Amino acid sequence: MIRIEHLHKIYQVAKRDITALTDINLQIEAGEVFGIIGRSGAGKSTLIRTLNLLERPTSGSIFIEDEDITQFDSANLHKLRQRVGMIFQHFNLLSAKTVAANIDWPLKVTGKYTAEQRRQRVTELLELVGLSEHRDKYPAQLSGGQKQRVGIARALANYPHLLLCDEATSALDPETTQSILRLLLDINRKLGLTIVLITHEMQIIRTICDRVAVIDDTRIVETGKVADVFLHPQHPVTQKLVAESHTFDNDANLQADQFKGKLVRLTFVGDITYQPILTNITAATQVLITILQGTISRIKDTPYGQLLVELNGSDEDIRQVFTHFDQYQIHHEVLS
Numbered sequence: 001m002i003r004i005e006h007l008h009k010i011y012q013v014a015k016r017d018i019t020a021l022t023d024i025n026l027q028i029e030a031g032e033v034f035g036i037i038g039r040s041g042a043g044k045s046t047l048i049r050t051l052n053l054l055e056r057p058t059s060g061s062i063f064i065e066d067e068d069i070t071q072f073d074s075a076n077l078h079k080l081r082q083r084v085g086m087i088f089q090h091f092n093l094l095s096a097k098t099v100a101a102n103i104d105w106p107l108k109v110t111g112k113y114t115a116e117q118r119r120q121r122v123t124e125l126l127e128l129v130g131l132s133e134h135r136d137k138y139p140a141q142l143s144g145g146q147k148q149r150v151g152i153a154r155a156l157a158n159y160p161h162l163l164l165c166d167e168a169t170s171a172l173d174p175e176t177t178q179s180i181l182r183l184l185l186d187i188n189r190k191l192g193l194t195i196v197l198i199t200h201e202m203q204i205i206r207t208i209c210d211r212v213a214v215i216d217d218t219r220i221v222e223t224g225k226v227a228d229v230f231l232h233p234q235h236p237v238t239q240k241l242v243a244e245s246h247t248f249d250n251d252a253n254l255q256a257d258q259f260k261g262k263l264v265r266l267t268f269v270g271d272i273t274y275q276p277i278l279t280n281i282t283a284a285t286q287v288l289i290t291i292l293q294g295t296i297s298r299i300k301d302t303p304y305g306q307l308l309v310e311l312n313g314s315d316e317d318i319r320q321v322f323t324h325f326d327q328y329q330i331h332h333e334v335l336s
């Protein structure tokens with residue numbers, strides 16, 4: 001769907017060069033929800049804005065459905081903007097227009113539809129985003145979540161193949177964020193729409209993305225399936241972003257010398273999460289397993305668990321426990 005090759009972006013401000021993107025290479029598949037995460041100033045906004053040429057790259061190529069958009073003239077650019085919808089952190093709605101008129105606007109601009117066709121499409125979109133009762137209100141009369149729903153409906157008006165989300169939930173409270181993320185996921189599944197989003201929060205990546213790229217200091221430092229990146233982060237920046245997103249205190253708060261046994265971090269993914277594996281292993285080996293910290297949650301639809309446990313038993317029995325972990329495909333890391 002999207003192939004980004006050797007993309008660079010340098011801004012020039014008062015004859016000074018500011019590098020925003022360095023040699024970005026990414027491939028995003030049709031129908032996936034792809035997240036780009038990084039700290040402030042890493043280059044996220046610049047990167048997502050190059051995908052519809054709101055920002056022109058300095059060099060490199062961006063292929064969308066096999067066409068290099070960086071070579072587009074203004075007629076092609078106009079068509080590109082219809083194929084690629086975008087939603088924004090601060091919604092960017094037209095305050096003097098009603099909800100229906102905001103959604104109608106991109107349809108009107110194409111000049112392709114009759115008034116009746118546009119009216120029907122707006123009704124359909126209002127239904128999709130759950131705002132049918134609010135069609136005649138003005139943006140100022142809506143909550144933040146409702147405003148973003150209008151933004152989503154407007155972005156979908158021209159049947160885009162790709163939806164870009166620029167920190168789309170960072171102005172919203174946690175509950176509204178969840179409802180907008182559910183809506184995006186629903187749209188991704190119902191319409192088969194490819195979604196690319198940028199965020200600084202790992203929670204958002206974990207909730208809706210299939211794959212993720214981590215950007216730091218203008219470069220992509222890690223890319224992979226969300227479960228792999230989240231559960232086994234490789235780059236120090238990724239490790240920090242993941243650690244910050246955990247709801248429990250960090251392992252550092254536990255002193256290894258407080259415990260007589262072996263401290264082991266367990267990571268498991270899939271159906272095994274809800275099975276009594278530790279009970280079975282204790283029964284089979286006589287090793288006492290104490291849970292010291294842990295999370296059982298989901299990465300998108302996949303259950304996973306991360307536990308910090310203490311193992312008490314003979315060396316031979318503990319070796320057997322590790323064999324069981326291997327058999328159950330439980331990743332284990334001995335901390336002491």
Ligand SMILES: Nc1ncnc2c1ncn2[C@@H]1O[C@H](COP(=O)(O)OP(=O)(O)OP(=O)(O)O)[C@@H](O)[C@H]1O
Binds near residue numbers: 018038044047
């Ligand atoms: N229009 C611009 N002119 C000059 N420099 C810019 C411009 N936009 C961004 N930059 C610079 O490019 C770099 C990357 O900025 P960018 O906004 O892409 O990062 P970001 O990861 O989206 O940050 P944030 O999360 O704070 O929005 C920063 O050094 C920023 O100061």
